[in-house]
Amino acid sequence: MRLGFAVKVLGKEGIKSSDARRWQNSPHLKFSIEYAHIVFDYLEATGITMYRLPSDFAPYLTHPDLPQFHNQLEEAHDELVELGKHAQKLNLRLSFHPSQYILLNSPNEKLTEGSIREFVAASTMLDIMGCGSEAVVVTHVGGVYGDRDGSIARFIKHYNERLPEVAKKRLVLENDDKSYGVADTLRIHKSTGVRLIFDHQHHSCINNGEMTHEEACCASLKTWGTNGRPKIHFSSPRIENRTIMRRDKETGKRKASECAPLMSQHADMVDSDVFVPFARSVRELCGIEFDVMCEAKSKDLAVLQLREDLQKAGDFVVE
DNA sequence: CGATGTCAAGGAATC
Protein backbone atom coordinates (compact mmCIF):
# COMPACT_ATOMS: atom_id res chain seq x y z
CA MET A 1 0.00 0.00 0.00
CA ARG A 2 1.29 3.41 -1.02
CA LEU A 3 0.24 6.56 0.79
CA GLY A 4 0.24 9.91 -0.97
CA PHE A 5 -0.91 13.49 -0.76
CA ALA A 6 -1.86 16.34 -3.05
CA VAL A 7 0.21 19.20 -4.37
CA LYS A 8 1.48 21.17 -1.39
CA VAL A 9 4.33 20.15 0.92
CA LEU A 10 3.74 21.38 4.46
CA GLY A 11 6.50 19.50 6.25
CA LYS A 12 9.24 21.79 5.05
CA GLU A 13 9.24 25.50 4.36
CA GLY A 14 9.84 27.12 1.03
CA ILE A 15 8.88 24.28 -1.30
CA LYS A 16 6.69 25.55 -4.12
CA SER A 17 4.49 23.24 -6.14
CA SER A 18 4.02 25.24 -9.33
CA ASP A 19 4.93 28.49 -11.04
CA ALA A 20 1.88 30.45 -9.94
CA ARG A 21 2.84 33.87 -11.21
CA ARG A 22 0.32 35.93 -13.17
CA TRP A 23 0.35 35.60 -16.94
CA GLN A 24 1.91 39.07 -17.26
CA ASN A 25 5.09 37.63 -15.76
CA SER A 26 5.29 34.70 -18.18
CA PRO A 27 5.13 31.72 -15.83
CA HIS A 28 6.20 28.43 -17.41
CA LEU A 29 6.01 24.67 -17.01
CA LYS A 30 9.83 24.63 -16.95
CA PHE A 31 9.80 26.43 -13.61
CA SER A 32 7.08 24.13 -12.22
CA ILE A 33 9.28 21.18 -13.19
CA GLU A 34 12.21 22.67 -11.30
CA TYR A 35 10.00 22.96 -8.23
CA ALA A 36 8.76 19.39 -8.70
CA HIS A 37 12.33 18.07 -8.52
CA ILE A 38 12.61 19.72 -5.12
CA VAL A 39 9.29 18.21 -4.05
CA PHE A 40 10.55 14.80 -5.20
CA ASP A 41 13.70 15.23 -3.12
CA TYR A 42 11.48 15.86 -0.12
CA LEU A 43 9.41 12.76 -0.96
CA GLU A 44 12.59 10.72 -1.13
CA ALA A 45 13.77 12.07 2.22
CA THR A 46 10.45 11.23 3.89
CA GLY A 47 9.83 7.98 2.02
CA ILE A 48 6.49 9.08 0.58
CA THR A 49 5.83 7.24 -2.68
CA MET A 50 2.70 8.83 -4.14
CA TYR A 51 2.04 12.44 -5.12
CA ARG A 52 -0.57 14.47 -6.99
CA LEU A 53 0.86 17.16 -9.25
CA PRO A 54 -0.93 20.52 -9.21
CA SER A 55 -3.67 21.18 -11.74
CA ASP A 56 -1.91 24.36 -12.85
CA PHE A 57 1.42 22.61 -13.32
CA ALA A 58 1.60 24.04 -16.83
CA PRO A 59 0.12 27.52 -16.28
CA TYR A 60 -2.52 28.77 -18.75
CA LEU A 61 -1.77 25.80 -20.96
CA THR A 62 -5.20 25.81 -22.60
CA HIS A 63 -6.32 29.35 -21.85
CA PRO A 64 -8.38 30.46 -24.87
CA ASP A 65 -7.00 34.01 -24.91
CA LEU A 66 -3.35 33.28 -24.21
CA PRO A 67 -1.97 31.24 -27.12
CA GLN A 68 1.60 32.08 -26.10
CA PHE A 69 1.20 29.44 -23.36
CA HIS A 70 -0.12 26.66 -25.58
CA ASN A 71 3.20 25.10 -26.56
CA GLN A 72 4.65 24.51 -23.12
CA LEU A 73 4.66 20.71 -23.41
CA GLU A 74 6.86 20.92 -26.48
CA GLU A 75 9.01 23.66 -24.98
CA ALA A 76 9.60 21.67 -21.80
CA HIS A 77 9.66 18.22 -23.41
CA ASP A 78 13.17 17.28 -22.38
CA GLU A 79 12.66 18.62 -18.86
CA LEU A 80 9.51 16.50 -18.55
CA VAL A 81 11.44 13.41 -19.59
CA GLU A 82 14.04 14.15 -16.92
CA LEU A 83 11.36 14.67 -14.28
CA GLY A 84 9.85 11.32 -15.25
CA LYS A 85 13.21 9.64 -14.78
CA HIS A 86 13.48 11.23 -11.36
CA ALA A 87 10.03 9.88 -10.46
CA GLN A 88 10.88 6.39 -11.62
CA LYS A 89 14.11 6.41 -9.69
CA LEU A 90 12.02 6.94 -6.56
CA ASN A 91 9.33 4.47 -7.64
CA LEU A 92 6.92 7.35 -7.35
CA ARG A 93 3.27 7.08 -8.36
CA LEU A 94 2.04 10.36 -9.87
CA SER A 95 -1.37 11.75 -10.79
CA PHE A 96 -3.25 14.84 -11.86
CA HIS A 97 -6.65 16.10 -10.74
CA PRO A 98 -7.81 18.94 -13.01
CA SER A 99 -9.78 21.72 -11.33
CA GLN A 100 -13.51 22.10 -10.86
CA TYR A 101 -13.76 24.05 -14.11
CA ILE A 102 -12.80 21.04 -16.20
CA LEU A 103 -15.96 19.07 -17.01
CA LEU A 104 -16.47 16.27 -19.48
CA ASN A 105 -20.28 16.33 -19.34
CA SER A 106 -21.04 19.99 -20.00
CA PRO A 107 -23.77 20.77 -22.53
CA ASN A 108 -21.66 23.80 -23.43
CA GLU A 109 -19.69 22.78 -26.47
CA LYS A 110 -16.80 25.19 -25.88
CA LEU A 111 -16.39 24.05 -22.32
CA THR A 112 -16.37 20.36 -23.20
CA GLU A 113 -13.89 20.96 -25.98
CA GLY A 114 -11.60 22.91 -23.64
CA SER A 115 -11.89 20.26 -20.95
CA ILE A 116 -10.95 17.50 -23.38
CA ARG A 117 -7.86 19.50 -24.33
CA GLU A 118 -7.02 19.76 -20.64
CA PHE A 119 -7.42 15.99 -20.07
CA VAL A 120 -5.31 15.28 -23.13
CA ALA A 121 -2.62 17.69 -21.90
CA ALA A 122 -2.41 16.13 -18.43
CA SER A 123 -2.33 12.64 -19.96
CA THR A 124 0.34 13.68 -22.43
CA MET A 125 2.55 15.02 -19.66
CA LEU A 126 2.38 11.66 -17.89
CA ASP A 127 3.13 9.94 -21.20
CA ILE A 128 6.17 12.14 -21.83
CA MET A 129 7.36 11.42 -18.29
CA GLY A 130 7.16 7.73 -19.13
CA CYS A 131 4.74 6.90 -16.31
CA GLY A 132 2.94 3.55 -16.19
CA SER A 133 -0.82 3.09 -16.31
CA GLU A 134 -1.09 3.67 -12.55
CA ALA A 135 -0.41 7.37 -13.15
CA VAL A 136 -3.92 8.65 -13.69
CA VAL A 137 -5.89 11.81 -14.32
CA VAL A 138 -8.80 12.11 -11.90
CA THR A 139 -12.13 13.79 -12.62
CA HIS A 140 -15.72 13.88 -11.41
CA VAL A 141 -18.85 13.28 -13.47
CA GLY A 142 -19.61 17.01 -13.55
CA GLY A 143 -22.79 19.08 -13.39
CA VAL A 144 -26.41 17.91 -13.16
CA TYR A 145 -28.00 20.63 -15.31
CA GLY A 146 -31.44 19.68 -14.00
CA ASP A 147 -31.28 16.25 -15.64
CA ARG A 148 -29.15 13.62 -13.93
CA ASP A 149 -29.79 10.82 -16.39
CA GLY A 150 -29.20 13.05 -19.37
CA SER A 151 -26.01 14.39 -17.83
CA ILE A 152 -24.70 10.90 -17.09
CA ALA A 153 -25.55 9.90 -20.66
CA ARG A 154 -23.65 12.93 -21.92
CA PHE A 155 -20.57 11.97 -19.89
CA ILE A 156 -20.68 8.50 -21.44
CA LYS A 157 -21.19 9.86 -24.93
CA HIS A 158 -18.38 12.38 -24.66
CA TYR A 159 -16.05 9.79 -23.14
CA ASN A 160 -16.79 7.15 -25.75
CA GLU A 161 -17.01 9.32 -28.82
CA ARG A 162 -14.82 12.33 -28.26
CA LEU A 163 -12.09 11.65 -25.74
CA PRO A 164 -8.86 10.76 -27.56
CA GLU A 165 -7.24 7.44 -26.75
CA VAL A 166 -4.30 9.09 -25.00
CA ALA A 167 -6.69 10.52 -22.38
CA LYS A 168 -8.90 7.42 -22.17
CA LYS A 169 -5.87 5.51 -20.96
CA ARG A 170 -5.36 7.96 -18.07
CA LEU A 171 -8.76 9.30 -17.05
CA VAL A 172 -10.37 7.83 -13.93
CA LEU A 173 -13.69 8.77 -12.36
CA GLU A 174 -14.34 9.66 -8.72
CA ASN A 175 -17.65 9.70 -6.83
CA ASP A 176 -18.41 13.22 -5.57
CA ASP A 177 -19.99 14.60 -2.41
CA LYS A 178 -23.18 16.08 -3.85
CA SER A 179 -24.39 14.85 -7.18
CA TYR A 180 -22.99 11.54 -8.34
CA GLY A 181 -22.34 8.61 -5.99
CA VAL A 182 -20.76 5.22 -6.51
CA ALA A 183 -23.99 3.80 -8.00
CA ASP A 184 -23.60 6.41 -10.74
CA THR A 185 -19.88 5.95 -11.33
CA LEU A 186 -20.43 2.18 -11.53
CA ARG A 187 -23.09 2.71 -14.15
CA ILE A 188 -20.73 4.88 -16.14
CA HIS A 189 -17.97 2.30 -15.78
CA LYS A 190 -20.21 -0.34 -17.35
CA SER A 191 -20.73 1.83 -20.42
CA THR A 192 -17.20 3.15 -20.79
CA GLY A 193 -14.75 0.90 -18.98
CA VAL A 194 -13.43 3.94 -17.10
CA ARG A 195 -11.61 3.00 -13.90
CA LEU A 196 -13.10 4.29 -10.65
CA ILE A 197 -11.64 6.06 -7.65
CA PHE A 198 -13.56 5.46 -4.43
CA ASP A 199 -13.68 8.54 -2.22
CA HIS A 200 -14.54 7.42 1.29
CA GLN A 201 -15.62 10.80 2.66
CA HIS A 202 -17.72 11.63 -0.39
CA HIS A 203 -19.55 8.36 0.06
CA SER A 204 -20.37 9.43 3.62
CA CYS A 205 -21.74 12.73 2.30
CA ILE A 206 -24.17 11.15 -0.12
CA ASN A 207 -24.95 8.23 2.15
CA ASN A 208 -27.97 6.82 0.37
CA GLY A 209 -27.70 3.63 2.39
CA GLU A 210 -27.68 1.34 -0.64
CA MET A 211 -24.03 0.40 -0.37
CA THR A 212 -21.74 0.26 2.64
CA HIS A 213 -18.38 1.95 2.34
CA GLU A 214 -16.72 -1.43 1.97
CA GLU A 215 -19.09 -2.59 -0.77
CA ALA A 216 -18.79 0.66 -2.67
CA CYS A 217 -15.02 0.57 -2.32
CA CYS A 218 -14.62 -3.03 -3.48
CA ALA A 219 -16.91 -2.46 -6.45
CA SER A 220 -14.77 0.52 -7.43
CA LEU A 221 -11.50 -1.38 -6.93
CA LYS A 222 -12.69 -4.16 -9.23
CA THR A 223 -13.06 -1.75 -12.15
CA TRP A 224 -9.26 -1.58 -12.41
CA GLY A 225 -8.97 -5.22 -13.44
CA THR A 226 -5.34 -5.81 -14.32
CA ASN A 227 -4.78 -2.19 -15.32
CA GLY A 228 -2.58 -1.09 -12.43
CA ARG A 229 -3.10 -1.01 -8.70
CA PRO A 230 -6.32 0.80 -7.76
CA LYS A 231 -6.32 3.93 -5.66
CA ILE A 232 -8.81 5.41 -3.24
CA HIS A 233 -9.20 8.83 -1.68
CA PHE A 234 -9.45 8.90 2.08
CA SER A 235 -9.98 11.78 4.47
CA SER A 236 -11.73 12.44 7.72
CA PRO A 237 -14.46 15.06 8.01
CA ARG A 238 -13.94 18.23 9.95
CA ILE A 239 -16.94 18.24 12.23
CA GLU A 240 -17.58 21.72 13.40
CA ASN A 241 -20.72 23.64 14.18
CA ARG A 242 -20.57 26.92 12.38
CA THR A 243 -22.41 30.09 13.16
CA ILE A 244 -23.07 32.30 10.21
CA MET A 245 -24.26 35.89 10.07
CA ARG A 246 -27.67 35.90 8.45
CA ARG A 247 -29.70 39.00 7.68
CA ASP A 248 -32.93 39.05 9.63
CA LYS A 249 -35.92 39.67 7.39
CA GLU A 250 -37.93 41.65 9.95
CA THR A 251 -35.32 44.00 11.31
CA GLY A 252 -32.81 44.01 8.47
CA LYS A 253 -30.04 43.46 10.97
CA ARG A 254 -27.47 40.72 10.79
CA LYS A 255 -27.56 38.14 13.53
CA ALA A 256 -25.78 34.90 14.26
CA SER A 257 -27.63 31.72 13.44
CA GLU A 258 -26.73 28.08 13.69
CA CYS A 259 -25.92 26.14 10.61
CA ALA A 260 -25.73 22.38 10.06
CA PRO A 261 -22.20 21.04 10.58
CA LEU A 262 -20.30 20.75 7.35
CA MET A 263 -19.32 17.16 6.64
CA SER A 264 -17.57 17.89 3.40
CA GLN A 265 -14.55 19.72 4.79
CA HIS A 266 -11.33 17.96 5.51
CA ALA A 267 -9.87 17.46 8.96
CA ASP A 268 -6.17 18.06 9.55
CA MET A 269 -5.31 14.39 9.91
CA VAL A 270 -6.63 11.03 8.80
CA ASP A 271 -8.45 9.26 11.63
CA SER A 272 -6.74 5.88 11.69
CA ASP A 273 -9.36 4.55 14.08
CA VAL A 274 -11.68 4.79 11.10
CA PHE A 275 -9.20 3.97 8.36
CA VAL A 276 -7.67 0.82 9.84
CA PRO A 277 -10.93 -1.08 10.43
CA PHE A 278 -12.18 0.09 7.03
CA ALA A 279 -9.05 -1.11 5.24
CA ARG A 280 -9.24 -4.45 7.05
CA SER A 281 -12.89 -4.92 6.08
CA VAL A 282 -12.09 -4.15 2.46
CA ARG A 283 -9.24 -6.66 2.54
CA GLU A 284 -11.59 -9.25 3.96
CA LEU A 285 -14.39 -8.47 1.51
CA CYS A 286 -12.46 -8.46 -1.76
CA GLY A 287 -8.76 -8.84 -1.01
CA ILE A 288 -7.71 -6.27 -3.61
CA GLU A 289 -4.60 -4.22 -2.82
CA PHE A 290 -4.95 -0.47 -3.18
CA ASP A 291 -3.12 2.83 -2.70
CA VAL A 292 -4.45 5.69 -0.61
CA MET A 293 -4.45 9.37 -1.48
CA CYS A 294 -4.84 11.28 1.78
CA GLU A 295 -6.88 14.39 1.24
CA ALA A 296 -6.26 15.79 4.69
CA LYS A 297 -5.58 19.45 5.38
CA SER A 298 -2.17 18.68 6.77
CA LYS A 299 -1.16 16.95 3.55
CA ASP A 300 2.19 15.15 3.85
CA LEU A 301 2.12 15.46 7.64
CA ALA A 302 -1.10 13.45 7.65
CA VAL A 303 0.56 10.83 5.47
CA LEU A 304 3.48 10.48 7.85
CA GLN A 305 1.11 10.17 10.80
CA LEU A 306 -1.06 7.57 9.06
CA ARG A 307 2.00 5.59 8.03
CA GLU A 308 3.10 5.47 11.64
CA ASP A 309 -0.35 4.35 12.76
CA LEU A 310 -0.41 1.62 10.10
CA GLN A 311 3.00 0.37 11.19
CA LYS A 312 1.69 0.17 14.74
CA ALA A 313 -1.34 -1.75 13.52
CA GLY A 314 1.13 -4.28 12.20
CA ASP A 315 -0.83 -5.97 9.44
CA PHE A 316 -0.25 -3.48 6.62
CA VAL A 317 2.69 -3.30 4.26
CA VAL A 318 3.36 0.37 3.49
CA GLU A 319 5.63 0.93 0.53
C1' DC B 1 7.11 44.36 6.15
C1' DG B 2 2.40 43.17 7.11
C1' DA B 3 -2.27 43.44 5.52
C1' DT B 4 -5.39 42.93 2.02
C1' DG B 5 -7.19 42.01 -2.59
C1' DT B 6 -7.10 38.96 -6.48
C1' DC B 7 -6.64 35.04 -9.50
C1' DA B 8 -9.17 32.14 -16.28
C1' DA B 9 -12.50 29.26 -15.80
C1' DG B 10 -18.43 26.54 -13.70
C1' DG B 11 -22.38 24.98 -11.11
C1' DA B 12 -25.86 25.40 -7.88
C1' DA B 13 -28.40 27.62 -4.42
C1' DT B 14 -30.49 31.76 -3.11
C1' DC B 15 -32.81 35.94 -3.65
Added chain:
DNA sequence: GATTCCTTGACATCG
Protein backbone atom coordinates in the same frame (compact mmCIF):
# COMPACT_ATOMS: atom_id res chain seq x y z
C1' DG C 1 -31.09 37.90 -13.89
C1' DA C 2 -27.71 38.83 -10.40
C1' DT C 3 -25.12 37.48 -6.36
C1' DT C 4 -22.66 34.36 -3.37
C1' DC C 5 -20.56 30.17 -2.01
C1' DC C 6 -17.55 26.38 -2.90
C1' DT C 7 -12.05 26.30 -1.44
C1' DT C 8 -6.98 27.43 -1.71
C1' DG C 9 -2.48 29.04 -1.75
C1' DA C 10 0.21 32.38 -3.00
C1' DC C 11 1.04 36.20 -6.04
C1' DA C 12 0.66 41.19 -6.27
C1' DT C 13 -0.24 45.53 -4.57
C1' DC C 14 -0.79 48.91 -1.15
C1' DG C 15 -0.05 51.39 3.04
